[in-house]
Amino acid sequence: MQIFMDSANVKAIRDAVEHGLIDGVTTNPSLIAKEGGDFRGVIEQICRIVPGPVSVEVVGTTSEQMMTEGREIAKIADNVVVKIPMLKEGLRAVRELNQEGIRVNVTLIFSAAQALLAAKAGATYVSPFVGRLDDIAHVGMDIIRDIVAIYENYGLPAQVLAASIRHPVHFVEAALAGAHVVTIPPSVLEQLVKHPLTDIGLERFLADWKKVPQGIFGPNR
Numbered sequence: 001m002q003i004f005m006d007s008a009n010v011k012a013i014r015d016a017v018e019h020g021l022i023d024g025v026t027t028n029p030s031l032i033a034k035e036g037g038d039f040r041g042v043i044e045q046i047c048r049i050v051p052g053p054v055s056v057e058v059v060g061t062t063s064e065q066m067m068t069e070g071r072e073i074a075k076i077a078d079n080v081v082v083k084i085p086m087l088k089e090g091l092r093a094v095r096e097l098n099q100e101g102i103r104v105n106v107t108l109i110f111s112a113a114q115a116l117l118a119a120k121a122g123a124t125y126v127s128p129f130v131g132r133l134d135d136i137a138h139v140g141m142d143i144i145r146d147i148v149a150i151y152e153n154y155g156l157p158a159q160v161l162a163a164s165i166r167h168p169v170h171f172v173e174a175a176l177a178g179a180h181v182v183t184i185p186p187s188v189l190e191q192l193v194k195h196p197l198t199d200i201g202l203e204r205f206l207a208d209w210k211k212v213p214q215g216i217f218g219p220n221r
Contacts, residue, residue, distance in 0.1 A: 058093075081124060086108045
């Protein structure tokens, strides 16, 4: 399973790449607005830092607007993936952009039926929103399992990108459900790295190591 960072924070993205923690990035208008700065400039920076896919969302609501924006977004860098919302107009844009060789990530998916339609339209990635389904008393992870099963049934090449991940349990459940990709905010990525027993264990090892008179680099005291 690949790990993407759901962020437009250049500093956090660079740190994650340098530590070998992520394979790509997903962004959206809200994340980019939060960081401020020039839209194209921010995306260009992220694309230079990240070797893998970088999803960038259109803001148009008609298929013509989405296609026009998608073509321009795709020119920013070779690793850009155009993000299209799951709308009827969006599916037409997905089909056209796919036929032009532009990779598309269909976002705001909340049902397996939507995911199937997106895959048939030519989506490279589909992004079901797990956490937002949990918010309205649905088991969000069920949709990941259903979509994975449907794609396997019919050999569909679209990849399931689990989004709206709120905590480490979501992350592990997505992996168990067979998601191809999971995208997580920087805060959840930090939680994945840490565990209190790891900290306690390291503290004990270092305390015991100080009792050894001669270490690999000379005296310990």
